[in-house]
Amino acid sequence: MKNNTPYLLFGILGHPLSHTLSPCMHKAAFRSKNTPAFYLALDFTPESLVEFQKNLKASPFRGFNITVPYKERMLSAADVLSKQAKQVGAINTLMRRGGRWYGENTDVDGLLMSLQNDAGFSPRNKKVLILGSGGAARGAVFAMAKSGAQEICLCNRTLSKAVKIIRDFKKYFPQTSFIAIPLEAKKIQEQIHHADLIIHATSLGLKATDPALLKSSWIPPAKTNSRKLFFDLIYKPPTTLFLKAAKKKGHKTLNGLGMLLYQGVLAWEMWMGQKAPIHVMKKALWEGVKSRS
Numbered sequence: 001m002k003n004n005t006p007y008l009l010f011g012i013l014g015h016p017l018s019h020t021l022s023p024c025m026h027k028a029a030f031r032s033k034n035t036p037a038f039y040l041a042l043d044f045t046p047e048s049l050v051e052f053q054k055n056l057k058a059s060p061f062r063g064f065n066i067t068v069p070y071k072e073r074m075l076s077a078a079d080v081l082s083k084q085a086k087q088v089g090a091i092n093t094l095m096r097r098g099g100r101w102y103g104e105n106t107d108v109d110g111l112l113m114s115l116q117n118d119a120g121f122s123p124r125n126k127k128v129l130i131l132g133s134g135g136a137a138r139g140a141v142f143a144m145a146k147s148g149a150q151e152i153c154l155c156n157r158t159l160s161k162a163v164k165i166i167r168d169f170k171k172y173f174p175q176t177s178f179i180a181i182p183l184e185a186k187k188i189q190e191q192i193h194h195a196d197l198i199i200h201a202t203s204l205g206l207k208a209t210d211p212a213l214l215k216s217s218w219i220p221p222a223k224t225n226s227r228k229l230f231f232d233l234i235y236k237p238p239t240t241l242f243l244k245a246a247k248k249k250g251h252k253t254l255n256g257l258g259m260l261l262y263q264g265v266l267a268w269e270m271w272m273g274q275k276a277p278i279h280v281m282k283k284a285l286w287e288g289v290k291s292r293s
Contacts, residue, residue, distance in 0.1 A: 230252070
């Protein structure tokens with residue numbers, strides 16, 4: 001590598017970012033391809049993000065990953081949105097081309113790739129319960145509907161937020177049955193009983209002090225031929241209270257590390273216009289998890 005080679009600049013936007021493993025993954029990918037690039041974790045408070053957005057056009061960055069809680073908020077930063085990003089109403093990737101910012105949502109396909117590759121699960125004709133109503137939940141609902149889920153139940157403390165997401169997506173997926181419920185024990189128990197897949201798409205669990213979203217008593221014991229899959233989009237800690245409760249009842253579990261990998265691979269390929277070194281990125285993630293455990 002020549003010393004005078006200009007460096008490319010990338011980063012991840014979110015708050016908080018103490019948990020993020022995205023820098024490990026992307027830095028390893030750039031090194032393996034001998035690409036001169038920096039990847040920074042940019043932890044902005046909502047107030048400081050406003051100023052950053054104002055100066056985005058003049059910034060030296062070539063691309064961003066976007067994580068909680070800014071996946072919906074950063075839609076306005078894109079000059080051009082992909083069809084999928086428009087429909088989801090949230091982005092997790094920004095790419096600069098010719099002075100314009102292009103917004104994409106690679107969470108959708110990253111989630112589906114993880115379900116298929118890491119759990120051997122297909123949502124087609126299945127019943128799915130999704131917890132949350134932020135940008136991650138929007139991506140999860142869209143992914144399930146896109147892949148042919150029979151029924152999607154969205155649960156949130158503020159019912160109106162779940163209702164809005166369903167209203168937004170019904171026009172794209174008229175064949176899918178949508179239900180919105182509040183975070184109430186009886187209703188959640190009923191939906192868990194019927195669901196094949198339960199997705200936790202809130203940020204609750206990122207902090208060690210966070211309480212459990214679901215009480216263990218709400219989860220029924222697994223039957224021999226009807227083990228459900230509990231999928232937590234959080235990857236640090238690798239086993240959240242949500243997953244621990246499901247495991248104790250005998251159900252299958254999956255954390256968000258695979259989704260992080262696949263959405264990152266898709267974002268990297270979007271930025272660089274070439275195949276991502278997926279095995280290098282996967283190894284870097286595992287090493288990152290081990291070093292922080």
